[in-house]
Amino acid sequence: KNEVEQSPQNLTAQEGEFITINCSYSVGISALHWLQQHPGGGIVSLFMLSSGKKKHGRLIATINIQEKHSSLHITASHPRDSAVYICAVQYNNNDMRFGAGTRLTVKP
Amino acid sequence: KAGVTQTPRYLIKTRGQQVTLSCSPISGHRSVSWYQQTPGQGLQFLFEYFSETQRNKGNFPGRFSGRQFSNSRSEMNVSTLELGDSALYLCASSLVVETEAFFGQGTRLTVV
Numbered sequence: 001k002n003e004v005e006q007s008p009q010n011l012t013a014q015e016g017e018f019i020t021i022n023c024s025y026s027v028g029i030s031a032l033h034w035l036q037q038h039p040g041g042g043i044v045s046l047f048m049l050s051s052g053k054k055k056h057g058r059l060i061a062t063i064n065i066q067e068k069h070s071s072l073h074i075t076a077s078h079p080r081d082s083a084v085y086i087c088a089v090q091y092n093n094n095d096m097r098f099g100a101g102t103r104l105t106v107k108p
Numbered sequence: 109k110a111g112v113t114q115t116p117r118y119l120i121k122t123r124g125q126q127v128t129l130s131c132s133p134i135s136g137h138r139s140v141s142w143y144q145q146t147p148g149q150g151l152q153f154l155f156e157y158f159s160e161t162q163r164n165k166g167n168f169p170g171r172f173s174g175r176q177f178s179n180s181r182s183e184m185n186v187s188t189l190e191l192g193d194s195a196l197y198l199c200a201s202s203l204v205v206e207t208e209a210f211f212g213q214g215t216r217l218t219v220v
Contacts, residue, residue, distance in 0.1 A: 043200075048209075
């Protein structure tokens with residue numbers, strides 16, 4: 001069983017829709033990251049969270065430490081948001097464990 | 109401010125050879141971590157270096173090794189390459205431990 005579970009695995013949305021990607025983890029962590037990976041491999045760090053909520057443009061990330069759960073929301077989705085979104089948990093020794101990723105396709 | 113730079117971007121090697129990949133972190137960043145991404149296993153942590161010391165290592169065989177130089181640049185080496193080592197190798201740098209990580213574009217290694 002993966003230490004980090006993401007859902008859904010694949011997600012197709014129409015442009016403008018509100019999108020939620022979920023991430024659950026099993027043990028205590030020092031931080032949680034949401035990453036975006038476009039075709040070609042480059043990874044961009046979207047958020048690093050240790051508590052509460054962060055917002056950047058149309059992206060919102062939340063984390064509930066007690067429930068060991070995080071969500072990534074995209075408001076007013078756009079085709080350029082199409083990518084793989086990866087949840088990663090970071091332990092105190094800087095070791096990271098990754099979810100399998102959510103492949104998002106936003107259709108115009 | 110320059111981002112994390114990985115070289116080379118693409119590499120083809122034959123089984124049994126060895127390979128060295130390079131990662132130049134963002135200026136001032138002292139922590140460099142390496143990851144392997146394959147279609148079957150996803151992203152997996154290889155090792156992390158901080159101030160020239162390996163602080164943590166993932167579950168990979170001894171054929172995978174790395175080092176960090178005094179300027180924080182890091183290299184990883186894979187010896188006796190196997191077909192299964194074909195992957196995208198990513199490095200990420202952060203200012204110190206437990207701060208936001210910035211990823212490079214990766215090196216895509218193909219072993220034939």
